Amino acid sequence: MNAYQESLKIKRDNYSALESAELRGEQRGQKQGIEIGAEQEKREMARELKKEGLSIDLIARTTKLSVEEIQTLI
Template sequence: MNAYQESLKIKRDNYSALESAELRGEQRGQKQGEQRGIEIGAELERAKAEREKREMAVKLKTKGMHIEEIAELTKLPIEEIQALV
């Protein structure tokens, strides 16, 4: 009977250790996933801002604004503004 009780205790201890390890792994994975999501969101926002700057530069150029002024306002290089339509 004692051997049986001891084997049950070992089995329960092992199960508890496994559950704890899985929980820690899930929590760690969730934190890493959240961080990656934040990074992707920041990258998308930067790309959107760059696209909007180029769109604004095109509009200003078509309205006849000087390229130097457009570069100053949009922080885009003059060469890049010259290449825009």
């Protein structure tokens, strides 16, 4: 009976560890996705501001992108 109880405990511990790891992975993935989306949004905003004729320096200060990166945008 003790061996059975111990095996159940091990099984539950392993399951709990796996669930925790999956949750941490999902949270990391969501955070990375948000960061990537924010960078894409900055580039799109910089592209639009550049089309409107705003200065590169002003766009760089507004979007926190580098001047070099803004210059490469179409």
